Each structure stands twice: as C-alpha cells, then as structure tokens.
Amino acid sequence: MTTNQATAAQWLDAIAAKASVPVATVQSVLDRHGIEPQATLPRRRRVTVRSVTLKGEKMGTDQDGPFDRTWKFGTGLWAVLSDRNSRGKSSLLNVIQSSIRGEFPGRIKPDVWRWLSHVEAEFDVDAVAYRIIVEKPSGDDALETVRGTFSRRSGGDDWLDLYQGPAGQHLALAVEDALMTELAFTKFHAFNESGQSTTHSWPAISSALFVSGPGNAIFGEIRVDAMPLRLLQLFMGLPWISTYSAASTALKRVQANQRERRGKPDKATPRLRERLDAVERALNGARRRYRPAVDRARLRLDLVTRDAELVTLRNAVDEVRGQAGALEQQLTGARTILADTRRALQQLRDDRAAGVVFRQLKPVCCPSCETGIDSTKYQAAEAAEVCAVCGTRHTEADPEEAIRLVDLEADVEDAAASVARLETEVATTTRAMRAAEAKLADALKAIHGIEAEMASEGEAELELEIRGLEAQAEQLHGLIAETEGQTASDAAPDDEKILIATVAVTKSLYDGLAREILSEASQEITRLSRLFGVENVESMEWGTGGALSIVQGGTPTSFTKLNLGERLRVRIAAALAIIAVSRKRQFGRHPGLLVLDSPAAQEMTGVDFAALLASVQQAIDQTDDIQIIVGAVARPELRDVVLGGHQYHAEGDSFLF
Known part of the structure; x- marks a missing residue:
C-alpha cells in the first residue's frame, strides 16, 4: 500500500493481519470505540472576513454619543491603525474573533461590550457566505x-437562518458545527494518564488564526494534549490523522482501564460485600416496617412533575458547566498574554534604567591609567555636550523607545483588565454552576423521598419491596462469586491487541507523507523567518513529533527559547509556510486567515515592524487566497507598506468607532 492510496478495506485487512484476528472482529472493536477510516487528501478551503458593522452608544468617555460604523475587508494584507492607543483597534479585532467563534462577549472589553447594541460580521468559507448578528440594548x-x-446566504440577498436565539453556548455551537463541517475538520480526542478524556474542537482550532503575542506554542493557545502537534498535522492536511487520533485515544483509555484492574484486583469484592450488607440491613428493616397507607395517586402526580423539573435542571447544569469551561480556557489564554506583556515591559524598563545609570557615572580617574579627572572637565564637557571620559558627543534618546514603552504599558493595562473581567466572569459562572448543582441535588433528594414513601406503603408494597431486596441480595451473592474467580486478563482480550495494531498500521499510512511535507515546510519556515528578521538562523527543522529544532548562530535551540519578538515572527512564518506548502501540493486545511493584534509591542521598533509587514506583503503577493489583518499604532514607515485602500486609520485623537 502506498501512503496516499490505501483504501478503508485495505486498512482493515492490514490491521486484521497484524493482530491475527478476523476482519469482522477488527470491525466490531473499531465500531465499539468509534474509530472510522479517513483516507482522503483534503481540499483546502479558505476563510475570508468580508465586513464588520458595529452600532451602539459610547458612555463615560470624552466623545460620548451614538456610533454606526462598517469596515469592509478582502484578501491580502489589511491594517487597522490609530495614532494613539485605546482607539478601538483591539476591540475591532476581538469582535472579529468573537464572530468567527460565535462567542460573545469573548475577549471584547467590558466597557466596549456595554456600549454595543448591534454587532454584524460577514465572512466567506470558499464561496459560501455566512453572517452573524448579535443584538442587545446599548x-x-x-x-x-x-x-x-447565525445565517448562511441562500442566493442573492436572501439569508437562511441556521440559529436564532440567546447568544450563548447554543450560538457558539451553531457556528462550530457549520464551520467544522465546511472546513472538513474533525474534533480532537485526548486521554491522559490520570484517566481524563478531553475533546478539542473549533475553539482550539480557531485560536491558531489569532495571534496577540509571541505565545508559548507555534500554533494556537493550548499546549496540553499535544495540541500544537495536532494543529500542525491538521493544517498540513494529512490523511488518516483523525483516525490515528481516535485509535490512539481509545488505546490509552483501554490500557488505563487494564492497569487499574491489574492494580486493584481485590477491591471489587469488599465493595460488593459492603453493598450486600446494606441490602440485607434494608431487607431486615423492611420486614419489620409497617406504615399506614398513603395517597399513591398524589405521589405519582408529584413524581411526574418533579421528573419534568429534573430534566430542566440537568440541562441548566450542563449549560452552565459548558460556559464555565469555555471561560476557564479564555482566562488561561488571557493570563498568558498578560504575563508575556509584563515581561516585555519590565525588560524595556530595565534597559532604559541601565542606560540612565551609566550616563550618570562620573569617575574620578581614568579606569586605564588612573590619571585623575578634574571636576572642571565635567563642567566643560557638559557645556560642549560631550562625554568627559571619551569625548563622544551626546545623542538624543531614541523616541521609538519611549513610544514602545507607552504602547507596552497600555497593552499591560488592557491585558490586566481582560484578566480581571474574565476572573469575575469565571467566579460568577462558578457560583451559578454551584447553585444549579445544588438545585439539582435538592430535586433528586425530593424525588428519592417520594420514591421511598411510595415503596413503604402498606403490606402489599412492603411485600414488593422485600422481594426486590431479596433479588438484589441474590444478584450480589452471584457477583461476589464471579469476581472472586475472575482475573484481570479476562476483560476485553481483543481490544488492546487490535487497537495497538490499528495505531501502528494507521501511522504507517501517513508517516512517509508527513516527513515529505515537514521537510518542505521546514525549508519554507526557515526562509520566511530569515525574511522576517529572525537573526542568525541557520536552519529550522520540524520533526514528526511536532518539535521545531532550530540552529541559531551555530547553537541548537528551540521555539520557547527564542526571545519574544523572534517567537512572534516564527509564529507568523509557520502559518504562511503551511499555507505555501498546501498551495504547492494542492491539499491542506489552513483556512488562510491570520489576525495579528499589536505585534509591534513585542521587542520591535517601528522600522522593524514595517520591515516585517513588508516581508509579509512580499510573501503573500503571489496568491489571492490569504487574508492577514493587523492592528497597530500608525507610523509613516508602516503606512508606506500597506496599500492605501487596505488601511483603516483613526487619526489624531479620533476613534475607530
């Protein structure tokens, strides 16, 4: 079988041969664990933001009043600029992120969210147009x-509503279902050694399309469950990846269960005996118990009513748990951004402080020959604006450094506000979850009370209860006898063997192609990183395990050991490298959208940032299917890079909206 020609039937035959079992047995095990073949090379699909409209009324600012603004975008490089910070750049980009994910308010700042009354965004997936509208009182x-x-264009100006209702978890799920289907993405399943199973879907995948800092991962915001590797494999468009992921997760789950059984072979019987003792005590109590008859009709009606309430309460608990999980994930990302930005700010402050200290030093003698320096020489040097020691003429401080300091301080403030907002939302949602769980527990307790009351009615009911308890006791006696004679090896003898074979066979089907693509991607990311200004890079090589090995200045290093500015450049280069290789091979899954929020804050001068964007423009000039949207403080050298029609600029003290 060649790497990209294996059929599902050949795959099954290979697994059966490797595991030495019939094909029917293999199919049965795979069906039980939900493992399906995915052998087709995917066709690359594009996501393009077309427009964003914001309406509402500002409150508590120097420019209060209503606003109604629309921004139109297309493919290529676009810039959202302002002459000052806090003019709405990040808010506009956060609205785009919320719209693509269907999560509101998402990362939109609390004060901006309060102003808004109407948010509308249109974006295309290939030729299919989608629109999301969120409305609330300003x-x-x-x-x-x-x-x-959430709607899909059905022809002309007509829209087919795919979802209409509260803008919460249900809206996010509607967007997720549509885009996962359109982009032919599948969910990632992970199972760790502690026995926890996790599913990653559109929120984790789409996070790789938004870069707000250097991050700790080349793709996305999540490092657990090998997500950067999974996103790399996904964007490369390898066949069999989702099949391998499902088989690997199922194998880990089965092996964990087997280890637990081998480690605790003698604990089942004590638990069963404890249960048997409890049943026998209840049986003896029932035989002695007698109560007057109760109103069974009333109890049954009450039980039906409470059962209906229980369904509603369970749904409420599930919904608030989902909201809590989503907020926790957003909070983790926000804390990472805040920590990275604070480190960059502190480093810049330290550099400036060190410069001030050295400039204030006034040695009393020459450090080389110990010849004394007369104090009058300092006075003469100050008058001539030169250094008294070396005679070098003083130069003015770099104005770019002061601008970068102001930018970073504003970014830290914004990031801290986002963390504070999310911490408040997490605390509120957690309290709501605890309250919903308490209501559910109370409802269950009430239902159990009704059931107990109905089961203890009169002699006829007592007889039924006694028979039921006697049946339970007999069943427990049988389970104890069976458990005591059972060994750990009796459980699912074929599953582990077949899953091991499935993982090995499936990996062999894509491993060769993966190495080919990674070799091309490694060459491309090395070329782009050099173009984007990562200094002294000799080589970059992606391994099949997802690690990026870097040789810089003759020294081996890794992505996380690069400085903040270099990591940002490499993240941008990685996305463009995968897109370039996908275009060359005519398959792949990166949607071709990249949104960068204030990248110049990461150890870059205005000139360096302009040079980076010029290199990005050069990298995308040869194609019409990439869209990069950048938010930044406007500077002349930057405005010269981006086409005039691709700029939105809030000049002076004005706001974007």
Missing part, C-alpha cells in the same frame, strides 16, 4: 438580554 451587559442570529 448600556446593558446582562448576557440574558443578548440575542444572536
């Missing part, structure tokens, strides 16, 4: 008042 930030509509 000045109100209560989530229960927010309504969302």
Whole structure:
C-alpha cells in the first residue's frame, strides 16, 4: 500500500493481519470505540472576513454619543491603525474573533461590550457566505438580554437562518458545527494518564488564526494534549490523522482501564460485600416496617412533575458547566498574554534604567591609567555636550523607545483588565454552576423521598419491596462469586491487541507523507523567518513529533527559547509556510486567515515592524487566497507598506468607532 492510496478495506485487512484476528472482529472493536477510516487528501478551503458593522452608544468617555460604523475587508494584507492607543483597534479585532467563534462577549472589553447594541460580521468559507448578528440594548451587559442570529446566504440577498436565539453556548455551537463541517475538520480526542478524556474542537482550532503575542506554542493557545502537534498535522492536511487520533485515544483509555484492574484486583469484592450488607440491613428493616397507607395517586402526580423539573435542571447544569469551561480556557489564554506583556515591559524598563545609570557615572580617574579627572572637565564637557571620559558627543534618546514603552504599558493595562473581567466572569459562572448543582441535588433528594414513601406503603408494597431486596441480595451473592474467580486478563482480550495494531498500521499510512511535507515546510519556515528578521538562523527543522529544532548562530535551540519578538515572527512564518506548502501540493486545511493584534509591542521598533509587514506583503503577493489583518499604532514607515485602500486609520485623537 502506498501512503496516499490505501483504501478503508485495505486498512482493515492490514490491521486484521497484524493482530491475527478476523476482519469482522477488527470491525466490531473499531465500531465499539468509534474509530472510522479517513483516507482522503483534503481540499483546502479558505476563510475570508468580508465586513464588520458595529452600532451602539459610547458612555463615560470624552466623545460620548451614538456610533454606526462598517469596515469592509478582502484578501491580502489589511491594517487597522490609530495614532494613539485605546482607539478601538483591539476591540475591532476581538469582535472579529468573537464572530468567527460565535462567542460573545469573548475577549471584547467590558466597557466596549456595554456600549454595543448591534454587532454584524460577514465572512466567506470558499464561496459560501455566512453572517452573524448579535443584538442587545446599548448600556446593558446582562448576557440574558443578548440575542444572536447565525445565517448562511441562500442566493442573492436572501439569508437562511441556521440559529436564532440567546447568544450563548447554543450560538457558539451553531457556528462550530457549520464551520467544522465546511472546513472538513474533525474534533480532537485526548486521554491522559490520570484517566481524563478531553475533546478539542473549533475553539482550539480557531485560536491558531489569532495571534496577540509571541505565545508559548507555534500554533494556537493550548499546549496540553499535544495540541500544537495536532494543529500542525491538521493544517498540513494529512490523511488518516483523525483516525490515528481516535485509535490512539481509545488505546490509552483501554490500557488505563487494564492497569487499574491489574492494580486493584481485590477491591471489587469488599465493595460488593459492603453493598450486600446494606441490602440485607434494608431487607431486615423492611420486614419489620409497617406504615399506614398513603395517597399513591398524589405521589405519582408529584413524581411526574418533579421528573419534568429534573430534566430542566440537568440541562441548566450542563449549560452552565459548558460556559464555565469555555471561560476557564479564555482566562488561561488571557493570563498568558498578560504575563508575556509584563515581561516585555519590565525588560524595556530595565534597559532604559541601565542606560540612565551609566550616563550618570562620573569617575574620578581614568579606569586605564588612573590619571585623575578634574571636576572642571565635567563642567566643560557638559557645556560642549560631550562625554568627559571619551569625548563622544551626546545623542538624543531614541523616541521609538519611549513610544514602545507607552504602547507596552497600555497593552499591560488592557491585558490586566481582560484578566480581571474574565476572573469575575469565571467566579460568577462558578457560583451559578454551584447553585444549579445544588438545585439539582435538592430535586433528586425530593424525588428519592417520594420514591421511598411510595415503596413503604402498606403490606402489599412492603411485600414488593422485600422481594426486590431479596433479588438484589441474590444478584450480589452471584457477583461476589464471579469476581472472586475472575482475573484481570479476562476483560476485553481483543481490544488492546487490535487497537495497538490499528495505531501502528494507521501511522504507517501517513508517516512517509508527513516527513515529505515537514521537510518542505521546514525549508519554507526557515526562509520566511530569515525574511522576517529572525537573526542568525541557520536552519529550522520540524520533526514528526511536532518539535521545531532550530540552529541559531551555530547553537541548537528551540521555539520557547527564542526571545519574544523572534517567537512572534516564527509564529507568523509557520502559518504562511503551511499555507505555501498546501498551495504547492494542492491539499491542506489552513483556512488562510491570520489576525495579528499589536505585534509591534513585542521587542520591535517601528522600522522593524514595517520591515516585517513588508516581508509579509512580499510573501503573500503571489496568491489571492490569504487574508492577514493587523492592528497597530500608525507610523509613516508602516503606512508606506500597506496599500492605501487596505488601511483603516483613526487619526489624531479620533476613534475607530
């Protein structure tokens, strides 16, 4: 079988041969664990943001009042600029991120979210247009008042509503279902050694399309469960990857269960005996118990009513748990951004402080020959604006450094506000979850009370209860006898063997192609990183395990050991490298969208940042299917790089909206 020609039937035959079992047995095990073949090379699909409209009313600012603004975008490099910070750049980019993910308010700042009354975004997946509309009263930030509509264009100006209702988890799921289907993405399943199973879907995948800092991973915001590697494999468009992921997860789960059984072979019987003792005590109590008859009709009606309430309460608990999990993930990303930005700010402050200290030194003698320096020489040097020791003429401090300091301080403030907002939301949602769980527990307790009351009615009911308890006791006696004679090796003898074979066979089907693609991607990311200004890079090589091995200045290093500015450049280069290789091979899954928020804050001068964007423009000039949207403080050298029609600029003290 060649790497990209194996059929599902050949795959099954290979697994059966490797595991030495019939094909029917292999199919049965794979069906039980939900493992399906995915052998087709994917066709690359594009996501393009077309427009964003914001309406509402500003409150508590120097420019209060209504606003209604629309921004139109297309393919290529676009810039959202302002002459000052806090003019709405990040807010606009955060609205784009919320729209693509269907999560509101997402990372939109609390004050901006309060202003908004209408958010509308249109984006294309290839030739299919989608639109998301979120509406709420301006000045109100209560989530229960927010309504969302998610639609697909059905022809002309007509839109087919795919979802209409509260703008919460259900809206996010509607967007996730549509885009996962359109982009032919599958969910990632992971199972760790502690026995926890996790599913990663559109939020984790789409995070790789938004870069707000250097990050700790080349792709996305999540490092657990090998997500950077999984995203790399996904964007490369390898066949059999989702099949391998599902088989690997199932194997880990089965092996963990086997280890648990081998490690605790003698604990089942004590638990069963404890249960048997409890049943026998209940049986003896039932035989002695007698109560007057109760109103069974009333109890049954009450039980039906409470059962209906229980379904509603369970749904409420599931919904708030999902909200809590999503907020925790956002909070983790926000804390990472805040920590990275604070480190960059502190480093810049330290550099400036060191320069001030050295300039204030006034040695009393020459450090080389110990010849004394007369104090009058300092006075003469100051008058001539030269150094008294070496005679070098003083130069003015770099104005770019002061601008970068102001930018970083504003970024830290924004990041801290986002963390504070998310921590408040997490705490609120956690309290709501605990309250919902408490209501559910109370409902279950009430139902159990009704059932107990019905089961203890009169002699006829007592007889039924006694028979039921006697049946339980007999069943427990049988389970104890069976467990005591059972060995750990009796459980699912074929599953582990077949899953091991499945993992090995599936990996062999894509491993060769993966090495070929990674070799091309390694050459491309090395070329682009040099073009983007990563200094002294001799080589970069992606391994099949997802690690990026780097040789810089003759020394081996890794992505996380690069400085902040270099990591940002490499993240941009990685996305463009995967897109370039996908275009060359005519398959792949990177959607071709990249949104960069204030990248110049990461150890880059205005000149360096302009040079980076010029290199990005050069990298995408040869194609019409990439869209990069950048938010930044406007500078002349930057405005010269981006086409005039691709700029939105808030000049002076004005705001973007």
